Amino acid sequence: MSKAARETGYEGRSHVAHYFDTALQQYETHKLGLWIFLVTEILMFGGLFCAYAIYRARHPEIFMYAHTLLDKNLGAINTIVLLFSSFTMAWSVRAAMLGQRKLLVGLLAVTLLCGFGFLGIKAIEYNHKWQHGLLWGERFDYAALQDHGGGHGEELIVDEHAEEVIHHEAEEHGDSHTAEGAEVMAELDHDAEVALAHGHAPEDIPRNLHIFFGIYFVMTGLHGVHVIAGMILIGWLLRRAIRGDFGTRNYTAVDLGGLYWHLVDLVWIFLFPLLYLIH
């Protein structure tokens, strides 16, 4: 802590800020800071995973049905793209540590390209959903789904017919015995509602399918924003790597950028099975 010790600590360490005693202290500080930041990211996504868990537990039929409308193949390709980018990112951290500048630049460039690839594939998926009206809330287009879903659509129509029959019966009851009839009608109405909400065979289109897509778009959208942030970060690292900023004693930024990119990858590793691969 003495002033002299601090001053000697600075020599030949232009990248160490004046308020740190040693380069190691600075490195550990920045790394701890980034880990804590990653914790906040996980908690932020945690809220969404929590919403997912609650709705899936309450309405499993929505999730069982809706996930079939996602494109598993594109999701799987994207998973591979991101995993590969994590590999190149981890390798680039090693390249930075060993001072292999050309390799570092190349690996960062590949990682960045993977980011573009992921977003491109995601854009294709989003575009498909948009065209078929597979969207959130009131924008969800059930009519389009009937065309899209083929067999599912017909059964929906059958269902509506069944509901009409029930109502009709209820009205008949009401005509003959007024007081009792009202009660029966309420009961039947309730039954009809229950039937609509829960009583579907797996082939039927459940109600409130848009809830799944609301969650899907918020989760993948927020993840996409993080991918973009990670790509900006990698772009900045790439620029600095080309300039030759990093060396065997100064690779903290690459290390931290790598950690962030792994988190982005990790979130997707959870999103892919939870949204695409439900059984």
Next chain:
Amino acid sequence: MNTGATTTAPLAGHADDHHGGNYINCESGWKSWIFTLDHKRIGIMYLGAILFSFFLGGVFALLVRTELITPDRTIMSADDYNRMFTLHGAVMTFLFIIPGIPAALGNFILPLMLGAKDVALPRLNLASLHIYIIGAIMAVLSILLGGVDTGWTFYTPYSTTTNGAVIMVTMAVFVLGFSSIFTGLNFIVTVHKMRPAGMGWFRMPLMLWALYATAIIQVLATPVLAITVLLLVAERSLGIGIFDPALGGDPVLFQHFFWFYSHPAVYIMILPAMGIISELVAIYSRKAIFGYRAIAYSSIAIAIFSFLVWGHHMFVSGQSELATVIFSALTFSVSIPSAVKVFNWLSTMYKGSIKLETGMVYALAFIFLFGIGGLTGLFLATLATDVHLHDTYFIVAHFHYTMMGGTMIAFLAGIYHWWPKLFGRMYSQKWGNIGAVLVFVGFNATFFVQFIMGAKGMPRRYFNYPPEFEIYHQISTAGSYLLAVGLFVAAGVLIHSLIAGRKAPINPWGAATLEWQAASPPIHHNFDGPLVLTDPYDYSGLRWDEGEQGFVWKDRDKEPASS
């Protein structure tokens, strides 16, 4: 100051030798402030911004209280009244109380207490200030965009259907959350990595324990608020349906999400306040803190408990009975670490030689008011009584006793205590104490009657009320005016000290923590010489020096414990 170490280096106390080289005048020009990385300047700017927010929130509060003088319309329409109490709550919560002690005082004090030159991540610290100011501007803009009438909790489905600038104000909350996260992250890293050699975890001043526990909550809870308000914005702008019952969503889920953050946020408010009181009670009683470890652990215990009690805000929202009973039991258990602190403060004062400096007067007010606020919390944790008291003035009084009587009073205690260090000037103790008494009396007049009218059934947030409540509302409003006068006196005393106060010594109160070894005000790099690192609550090494008009270290020949 340990002047015994004269041979090693010039000492912090002799800042005059550096031709006025303190942190305030070492550089000039507005850019040197706006883009500074110095934690002290950032803390001072935070203090200015936060006090301005407090003033705004206070004006809104006085307008609300004035409106309630008569049972019907007094000065504004019912819609304006709704906007006014929403603004009061949102500004006071998100712009004043949450950042108040950590971002303003904490920023200034924490590195000094650690004997460090700065926080670990100064650029992040500056970013946190800039983000705070952007968030504050967004919050104020929402007034111009038509205001918000949802109450500061933004409950759905009302918040997704009402007119007004809900999106702007919730995005302001989102932005302010980042500011809070960055401050907390910075403090955790700083406490972990910047402690001087010789200061183990259990030799840290309790203020640092409190700020550390606060920072943990800030980092863990705020991201959940961020996603909650993002979902609310998505609900309002896109209609995603997660909180909308018409689309199969669940509005109570919003309450769960919101309180998962906002209940821990209550402890973001109170924990640093408790840290200040732990320092002040020991210093002004001239006695080592009683139960150091118990106080330190209780801060962490409160931080942990804070995440387990959010359901007590939903006792009447249709939560399952099992959940309600569990949340009730957990809520009771929070009172244990809180009581541990209060009893330790009282034991510290027992047989101490208590000096009624202004900081101590506020600290005593805190213990009294927090005691009432804490004990009335037990009424609300009890399920049977909560059904009656929920959403009445009883709860308004309860949280004002803890937040305002607790945090705001401790904030004032802290400002008065560290003022000589912040600006290098002494204030009038007499007028400082008069201000403190006015605040105390005004506060109790305002809020104690609210317990009574709440217990009699007066609901919160109502614009009209039956005439039998008129007398209580009038006493409360009169009290709020007295409270305002007290706060203006308190502010006036401090402003006067800047103009005409005598120069502050290095250590006016005889404290043993490290910030009192820096000059008053400190130099740009905080410390100029070796530090005497002692037990932070051992005052036996200090004596009053007439010449300095402050405390100095007795044992002048003692080698500094850390150099």
